[in-house]
Amino acid sequence: QVISLLRKHRISVVHSELPMGNLIGQFAARCCFIRARVVTCENTTWAEDFNSSRQQLIDSFAYRSAKKVVALTNEASAYLEKKFNLAANKLMVIHHSLKQREYEDIGTDRVAKLRNSLSICPDDFVIGMVARFEYWKGHRYAVEALHQLSAEFPQVKLHIIGGKGESFAEVMSVVKQYGLQQKVYHHEYVADNKALYHLFDVHLHVPINPLCETFGITIIEGMISGRPQVLTLSGISVQTADNEKNCLVVEFCSSESIYQAMKKMILNPDLRTRLGKQAKLDAMRLFDYKDKVEQHLNLYAGLLENRFKSDR
Numbered sequence: 475q476v477i478s479l480l481r482k483h484r485i486s487v488v489h490s491e492l493p494m495g496n497l498i499g500q501f502a503a504r505c506c507f508i509r510a511r512v513v514t515c516e517n518t519t520w521a522e523d524f525n526s527s528r529q530q531l532i533d534s535f536a537y538r539s540a541k542k543v544v545a546l547t548n549e550a551s552a553y554l555e556k557k558f559n560l561a562a563n564k565l566m567v568i569h570h571s572l573k574q575r576e577y578e579d580i581g582t583d584r585v586a587k588l589r590n591s592l593s594i595c596p597d598d599f600v601i602g603m604v605a606r607f608e609y610w611k612g613h614r615y616a617v618e619a620l621h622q623l624s625a626e627f628p629q630v631k632l633h634i635i636g637g638k639g640e641s642f643a644e645v646m647s648v649v650k651q652y653g654l655q656q657k658v659y660h661h662e663y664v665a666d667n668k669a670l671y672h673l674f675d676v677h678l679h680v681p682i683n684p685l686c687e688t689f690g691i692t693i694i695e696g697m698i699s700g701r702p703q704v705l706t707l708s709g710i711s712v713q714t715a716d717n718e719k720n721c722l723v724v725e726f727c728s729s730e731s732i733y734q735a736m737k738k739m740i741l742n743p744d745l746r747t748r749l750g751k752q753a754k755l756d757a758m759r760l761f762d763y764k765d766k767v768e769q770h771l772n773l774y775a776g777l778l779e780n781r782f783k784s785d786r
Contacts (some may be wrong), residue, residue: 496536504539510777513540518550518688523610534558541777544568546689549712553685566773569710570691571766574758577668577698584669592661594673599630599740602674604692606636612680613645618729619736621652627740632658671699676739681708682727697757702746704735714760720752
């Protein structure tokens with residue numbers, strides 16, 4: 475329905491995490507004389523995080539070229555409005571969402587198959603971290619917290635799932651420094667990402683400031699999977715995290731805070747169950763896929779209405 479609407483009425487939509495994706499998409503749309511151009515901002519502070527003047531120029535061109543800019547959170551929208559001097563009515567907040575049925579009825583056979591493929595022992599206490607290796611994802615603080623935990627709880631293991639970004643070598647050197655090679659495991663790819671979260675006793679997501687994680691879809695995947703979570707208030711967790719009710723909130727850049735929260739989780743299985751149940755209920759209420767589709771359709775309908783008015 476959406477694709478048909480875009481083709482019929484010549485609306486250009488650019489949704490990209492790649493540094494050059496928005497630039498190419500917006501430039502191509504302009505060359506094709508498509509006036510109704512939409513861009514989704516996936517990495518709000520990328521230029522600032524990596525001190526990239528090139529990315530700053532790309533972002534500025536993409537956002538100014540677009541008729542509408544979709545931000546993923548309220549915080550991201552406010553940042554874009556201020557940083558790039560965008561008009562408030564040019565911005566629209568549309569959250570990521572989940573097809574909830576895809577996360578239901580995850581059979582034990584699927585979980586067991588994935589457990590075997592990742593060589594996870596049944597007696598392990600698994601801390602799962604789904605995050606590519608970028609410095610702002612906070613891997614270092616997770617490893618330092620594990621160093622403290624492993625002395626008290628030898629069954630605790632940290633499994634990191636994500637690509638080898640710029641901080642991979644540094645984080646692995648910290649792992650080696652603390653002698654945690656048998657405690658920290660890295661997987662670039664898993665065959666069943668829906669079953670993955672059911673391997674986690676606790677899901678950990680700890681970016682280092684409120685804006686560096688523009689949304690954090692892994693947060694809502696952990697929620698819909700009923701996982702107890704330890705989170706910093708970054709990305710969508712700024713709006714969804716409710717400390718002691720659907721997760722435990724920790725301080726930014728603090729291995730000590732992560733250690734204390736993890737210790738609390740390990741020692742309190744009832745707490746883990748309660749937090750996981752509430753997180754799932756909240757995800758089902760807040761991130762329905764149909765709501766996202768409806769918001770996009772309303773956005774396109776508004777662009778079409780304005781275009782037809784300008785054509786008359």
